[in-house]
Ligand SMILES: Nc1nc2c(ncn2[C@@H]2O[C@H](COP(=O)(O)OP(=O)(O)OP(=O)(O)O)[C@@H](O)[C@H]2O)c(=O)[nH]1
């Protein structure tokens with residue numbers, strides 16, 4: 001895996017907690033994209049064969065002991081070596097080739113966010129029923145309105161690209177280690193004057209067991225924590 005996107009090295013980061021069912025094919029799928037130089041798996045205390053399978057499939061694996069989706073992504077952002085860092089999930093929901101939808105905007109934006117709320121790109125069987133779709137949209141719109149744009153339609157899409165230089169400005173400011181991490185990235189980036197844009201991406205059915213939005217109760221709790229976080233950043237800027 002040695003190629004570059006217009007002179008920029010590209011890393012893909014997978015946060016992984018017990019994802020042995022899908023991790024090998026995800027590493028291969030994203031690693032097969034010509035522009036991708038490195039697939040980095042952040043193993044978050046998995047008790048199954050996640051780390052071994054990721055390594056066998058060609059990924060670099062780092063261990064993050066602080067449990068949580070946010071902790072795993074923050075570690076990935078700190079460890080990734082590319083100038084462009086793509087966050088994704090190794091559960092079969094995202095497609096490697098969609099990295100190519102994000103990259104063309106990376107010249108002009110610090111962050112290129114995927115959105116999973118475009119109906120035509122939600123696959124049959126994907127966990128994106130109307131409640132989740134509207135929930136993600138409403139929280140995204142709250143963020144958009146309170147922070148004065150840009151246009152946002154999904155607050156929970158892991159698939160996103162960030163420039164290394166932009167990530168380095170955010171890393172010391174992150175406070176969230178849990179499942180409501182993504183809006184913190186957006187709030188902090190907007191407060192720092194970073195440039196953001198959103199791009200529609202495919203969203204498919206999951207391989208393996210769901211940990212966050214598979215249960216409506218958990219999804220609702222995460223959504224409320226996101227709203228609290230957004231209001232706090234708007235009110236106090238921290
Ligand atoms: N929930 C959770 N996920 C973690 C953790 N550490 C890493 N992850 C990874 O974060 C990603 C998000 O979790 P998912 O269970 O896929 O949650 P989701 O994407 O909201 O919902 P589904 O894909 O429908 O299950 C997965 O790749 C997990 O393996 C953790 O401590 N908790």
Ligand SMILES: [Mg+2]
Pocket residue numbers: 089091093206
């Ligand atoms: Mg998932």
